[in-house]
Amino acid sequence: MAVADSATTSEGTVTTSRGGQDAERVPTVVVDDLHVVYRVARGGGGGNAAASLLQVIQRKPRQLVTEVHAIRGLTFTAYRGEAIGVVGRNGSGKSTLLRAVAGLLPPASGAVYTQGQPSLLGVNAALMNTLSGERNVVLGCLAMGMTPAEVAARYDEIVAFADIADEAIQRQMTTYSSGMAAKLRFAIASAKTHDVLLVDEALATGDAAFRRRSEERIRELREAAGTVFLVSHSLGVIRETCQRALWIDEGTLQMDGPAVEVVEAYEERYK
Amino acid sequence: MARIVGHITYPHRMVESVPPVVGASASPAPKELAARYGLAQSGARPALLVYVRQLWGRRHFIVEYARARNQAQYTDTALGQVWQILTPVLNAAVFYLIFGLLLKTSRGVHNYISFLVVGVFIFTYTQRAVLSGSTSIAGNLGLVRALHFPRATLPLASTVMELQQLLVSVVVLCVIVLATGEPLTLSWLLLIPALFFQTLFNCGLALIFARVTSRVRDMEQLLPFALRTWMYASGVFFVIHTFARTAPIAAQVVLKGNPAAVYIELVRGALMASHPAAPYVWPLAAFWAVITFAVGFVYFWRAEERYGRG
Numbered sequence: 075m076a077v078a079d080s081a082t083t084s085e086g087t088v089t090t091s092r093g094g095q096d097a098e099r100v101p102t103v104v105v106d107d108l109h110v111v112y113r114v115a116r117g118g119g120g121g122n123a124a125a126s127l128l129q130v131i132q133r134k135p136r137q138l139v140t141e142v143h144a145i146r147g148l149t150f151t152a153y154r155g156e157a158i159g160v161v162g163r164n165g166s167g168k169s170t171l172l173r174a175v176a177g178l179l180p181p182a183s184g185a186v187y188t189q190g191q192p193s194l195l196g197v198n199a200a201l202m203n204t205l206s207g208e209r210n211v212v213l214g215c216l217a218m219g220m221t222p223a224e225v226a227a228r229y230d231e232i233v234a235f236a237d238i239a240d241e242a243i244q245r246q247m248t249t250y251s252s253g254m255a256a257k258l259r260f261a262i263a264s265a266k267t268h269d270v271l272l273v274d275e276a277l278a279t280g281d282a283a284f285r286r287r288s289e290e291r292i293r294e295l296r297e298a299a300g301t302v303f304l305v306s307h308s309l310g311v312i313r314e315t316c317q318r319a320l321w322i323d324e325g326t327l328q329m330d331g332p333a334v335e336v337v338e339a340y341e342e343r344y345k
Numbered sequence: 346m347a348r349i350v351g352h353i354t355y356p357h358r359m360v361e362s363v364p365p366v367v368g369a370s371a372s373p374a375p376k377e378l379a380a381r382y383g384l385a386q387s388g389a390r391p392a393l394l395v396y397v398r399q400l401w402g403r404r405h406f407i408v409e410y411a412r413a414r415n416q417a418q419y420t421d422t423a424l425g426q427v428w429q430i431l432t433p434v435l436n437a438a439v440f441y442l443i444f445g446l447l448l449k450t451s452r453g454v455h456n457y458i459s460f461l462v463v464g465v466f467i468f469t470y471t472q473r474a475v476l477s478g479s480t481s482i483a484g485n486l487g488l489v490r491a492l493h494f495p496r497a498t499l500p501l502a503s504t505v506m507e508l509q510q511l512l513v514s515v516v517v518l519c520v521i522v523l524a525t526g527e528p529l530t531l532s533w534l535l536l537i538p539a540l541f542f543q544t545l546f547n548c549g550l551a552l553i554f555a556r557v558t559s560r561v562r563d564m565e566q567l568l569p570f571a572l573r574t575w576m577y578a579s580g581v582f583f584v585i586h587t588f589a590r591t592a593p594i595a596a597q598v599v600l601k602g603n604p605a606a607v608y609i610e611l612v613r614g615a616l617m618a619s620h621p622a623a624p625y626v627w628p629l630a631a632f633w634a635v636i637t638f639a640v641g642f643v644y645f646w647r648a649e650e651r652y653g654r655g
Binding site (some may be wrong): 100102103104105106107111113114151173174175176177178179180185186189191192194196197198199200204205209212213216217219221222246 | 374375376378379382383384385386387388389402403405406409410413414416417420421485487488489490491492493494650651653654655
């Protein structure tokens with residue numbers, strides 16, 4: 075193990091080691107022994123109708139609701155001005171953590187305290203592909219809580235950023251290529267600034283030129299936002315855009331430290 | 346590689362499933378730290394009045410979302426939005442075919458076609474509002490887990506969506522009622538308060554079943570049967586008064602006082618000179634609307650922070 079001083083370092087000592095900069099460190103997200111439990115798979119899963127009926131009649135004890143304990147006791151504090159990368163394998167709880175920070179998934183125990191309203195970057199779920207790009211810009215912006223006046227003010231800027239032609243914006247989104255659709259979704263989602271911004275793999279969309287512009291935009295958002303969390307499987311992106319990183323495995327915190335070192339340790343483990 | 350902002354150094358921690366030391370000296374507990382800097386609990390349920398204000402702030406989204414959903418329904422058909430009108434027309438045609446031409450069962454009701462079509466359209470409004478309300482959270486978990494907004498937005502939008510459908514149906518309805526010989530009178534204006542009360546009532550039911558179904562998905566399978574039973578008991582096809590003449594008083598009160606029967610009665614009274622509404626239906630309509638909406642709203646709000654869990 076690369077880092078051995080963990081046993082003596084308890085929560086909160088983070089502040090003490092920073093000497094003169096203490097006064098500037100304003101926490102924006104405090105995660106306190108967070109546990110998150112998903113409810114999935116109902117009705118005893120698969121099986122045929124007769125078998126299920128038999129189970130009901132025989133009153134066999136069976137699991138009606140399967141619970142997935144996705145986050146198992148996370149504790150950390152994020153400060154203003156930080157860009158924090160979150161790494162971990164698939165299913166380790168990264169996206170769940172972001173949703174819990176955003177207040178979208180309730181904690182089973184523990185708590186998340188935040189400055190303002192953290193927002194996930196992404197409006198995919200609010201959009202309707204059978205409608206025109208134009209309608210989706212309006213719908214997505216309203217879903218993020220903009221007023222119609224704000225939407226009207228931002229509309230041109232969003233379409234220009236997505237780089238979609240006037241003719242195409244009137245067409246149904248089902249006619250878009252996946253790259254075009256991804257660009258438009260990113261353009262809509264990034265139209266609003268947030269106190270605490272949570273980005274889940276949003277950088278890996280579009281062509282090279284768009285990717286460069288979207289990274290630029292993320293940086294702008296990050297400067298406007300207090301704190302940014304970035305979930306990505308691209309370790310290069312984490313190393314380049316984040317100073318700090320959290321490594322999560324099976325819902326527990328494996329490591330918390332400078333991005334370069336955490337990424338290194340993570341690569342070491344899974345190479 | 347070097348886009349590291351500032352020169353911040355972090356004490357790295359390697360956490361090896363050691364629980365954080367509670368109450369360690371010189372380090373504030375996370376909770377105290379949060380309190381000191383005025384951080385609020387993320388995703389906590391807002392107070393009722395704050396919630397109402399947030400919801401009001403989302404009114405444009407509610408209407409736009411409902412409109413978009415309605416339009417998205419028909420975009421892959423050749424006739425497109427024409428279906429919004431065609432659907433109620435065909436509905437009415439089916440009922441005319443079966444009850445008017447084949448069965449000829451007017452059961453002594455004057456202007457049976459209009460009587461029937463009003464009943465069917467008005468009941469369908471409540472029926473569809475309950476069904477789409479019940480799936481508004483359970484069927485939109487992706488949205489609930491992606492964006493932050495007052496969750497009541499979804500069941501309310503689903504009711505607004507059904508209201509938009511109904512308004513198209515009402516135009517068809519008015520044409521049918523006029524064509525069957527009813528006069529156009531001032532009492533038609535009563536349609537507006539009647540539909541207002543029914544909409545309030547429907548919103549209440551949508552909120553209630555949105556919460557119930559979000560926890561117990563089986564409700565979605567059960568509801569259609571309950572709703573069909575309700576339809577047969579609500580005087581859609583017959584006059585409750587004649588039908589239940591021999592029933593015990595309690596049964597008569599339940600049949601006549603049930604909200605669906607009341608709203609159907611109101612609209613028949615407004616549009617059809619041959620079926621004046623009984624005087625008791627107006628206070629009853631307002632009562633059901635206000636009670637159901639208030640109960641539904643508070644009931645839904647009380648689980649606000651938990652809808653993301655599924």
